[in-house]
Amino acid sequence: MTNTPLQQAVKASREYAAVIVAAGRGERAGQGEGPKQYRRIGGKAVIWHTLKVFAEHPRIGRIVIAIHPDDTELYEKAAANFGNQIIPVVGGATRQDSTRLALLALATHRPHAVLIHDGVRPFVDTGVIDRTIDGIADNCGSLPSLPVSDTLKQEAYDKTVAHTVPRAGLHSAQTPQGFPFAPIFEAHQRAFEAGRSDFTDDSAIAEWAKIPVRLVLGSPDNVKLTWARDIAMADERLSGSTPFFPDVRTGNGYDVHSFEDGDHVTLCGVAIPHDKKLNGHSDADVALHALTDALLATCGAGDIGTHFPPSDPQWKGASSHIFVEHAARIVRERGGRIANADITLICEAPRVGPHRAEMTAKLAAMLRVSDDRVSVKATTNEKLGFVGRSEGIAAIATASVIYPGELPE
Secondary structure (H helix, E strand, O other): OOOOHHHHHHHHOOOEEEEEEEOOOOHHHOOOOOOHHHOEEOOEEHHHHHHHHHHOOOOEEEEEEEEOHHHHHHHHHHOHHHOOOEEEEEOOOOHHHHHHHHHHHHOOOOOOEEEEEEOOOOOOOHHHHHHHHHHOEOOEEEEEEEEOOOOEEEEOOOOOEEEEEOOOOOEEEOOOEEEEHHHHHHHHHHHHHOOOOOOOOHHHHHHHOOOOEEEEEOOOOOOOOOOHHHHHHHHHHHHOOOOOOEEEEEEEEEEEEEEEEOOEEEEOOEEEEOOEEEEOOOOOOHHHHHHHHHHHHOOOOOOHHHHOOOOOHHHOOOOOHHHHHHHHHHHHHOOOEEEEEEEEEEOOOOOOHHHHHHHHHHHHHHHOOOHHHEEEEEEOOOOOHHHHOOOEEEEEEEEEEEEEEEOOO
């Protein structure tokens, strides 16, 4: 696991440091087998899995871990393979104070930015780390999160439901939380000097210190191991003792619009000069309509007409990217991650090839995915049928989405 001297030198020159908080006692997981960060999952301690992701990440330099003073032997055994990559410090009585002490250990180096991560989130991945780093600005933090998908209830004094909390705009926070180093270190010091020890995470301290925090996309896999059952399930996942069937869903959509007099058609959000235009719902972007249906199909959320009835005059002439972004938002609110989208346009004209790159870029922006997860193809109908007679354009779309959990038995 130890990197070569050259690799260590390169990583040490990076501006991004990491703080791993692992000084807790984990009472909710039970103490029969020791603190949860040292329980074994997949044959290794939980904290080993967490450290491995950060130690191998090419953008992370110094790593400081806050541990409990009673856990030195447990830590040294769990982290032996990392050599001198990880700097351990003794944590405090609370997570907040442990973080402050770890930041203090970085103060002489003063990296440009720091990522602060819970030691018991072993399934963090490089994508989450990269998005967190990319979200950090000179005076702005970065918080990976997921939109809340569960219905939330406010409890009354007698344990009944007082009211339902609107979940629109609510997000569940994850770690690592990234910040420019100087502002977050100063905020922790100010909170300590003010006797404030009630902050539940570092973004709460940043909020108190008037440091803006930008939301970035987290991961459904980036769970915090809190209960004994969480640890057992993590072990099953890593050891392969129980087959895992990921919840991968595929949806497809089909749409067709006829031609009418006009001077352009809109396909995949791109206006293409043509001697006709498409007639239909909104701007009649047949490709985006099919894609909207495909996305909604992955979570049983109806079709485009369910959400945007063609009889409603407010959608007349509307840009169809609204529909795709709405469907993608529904997918994300239900915890889904869009794996890819594929669109086939069926028409005799206009030519799609010269516009494919722009179409791909627009679709990737609507779906918030990379360009390589989007495919746009075109074919003719060999002069057969209404398409072959140049009476209209058809589109077929397929979307693959991965949802949290696994397939039911």
